[in-house]
Amino acid sequence: MNTFSKIVFLSLFAASCTAGAAQTAPVANPLSVHVLNLETGTPTPGVEVELQQRQKDNWVNLASGKTDDHGRIAALFPQDKPMTEGDYKVVFKTGDYYKSAGKPTFFPEIPVLFHVENGGHYHIPLLLSQYGYSTYRGN
Numbered sequence: 001m002n003t004f005s006k007i008v009f010l011s012l013f014a015a016s017c018t019a020g021a022a023q024t025a026p027v028a029n030p031l032s033v034h035v036l037n038l039e040t041g042t043p044t045p046g047v048e049v050e051l052q053q054r055q056k057d058n059w060v061n062l063a064s065g066k067t068d069d070h071g072r073i074a075a076l077f078p079q080d081k082p083m084t085e086g087d088y089k090v091v092f093k094t095g096d097y098y099k100s101a102g103k104p105t106f107f108p109e110i111p112v113l114f115h116v117e118n119g120g121h122y123h124i125p126l127l128l129s130q131y132g133y134s135t136y137r138g139n
Contacts, residue, residue, distance in 0.1 A: 026043055034073075085118075089113045094107050094108065
């Protein structure tokens with residue numbers, strides 16, 4: 001086997017070992033959030049976040065928390081419950097955050113609705129400014 005073939009083989013072997021490890025590692029909490037300030041490019045600490053689940057025609061509160069100094073809540077889902085298939089909503093209380101900072105905002109709350117199908121980990125980043133926001137499914 002020449003040197004190039006050995007490098008390719010070892011790279012593929014290492015990648016398969018890493019992929020297998022990632023698939024079998026247990027997920028500590030199925031839901032995390034992260035709030036980043038688009039104006040400053042920094043994390044947004046102190047944002048209250050609520051988690052709700054749709055049950056029939058109602059939204060039921062499951063948990064809440066505040067973003068830490070890094071703008072994160074690493075474990076928003078209740079530890080004693082499994083995350084079942086269905087519709088969920090994360091509500092970022094941005095009006096309270098901006099009021100405490102002495103700034104106006106156009107969005108007093110930002111609800112992000114999402115659907116859970118197969119379990120796994122769901123990460124919801126919020127890119128925030130006083131007059132706009134963006135979100136996506138992170139990892």
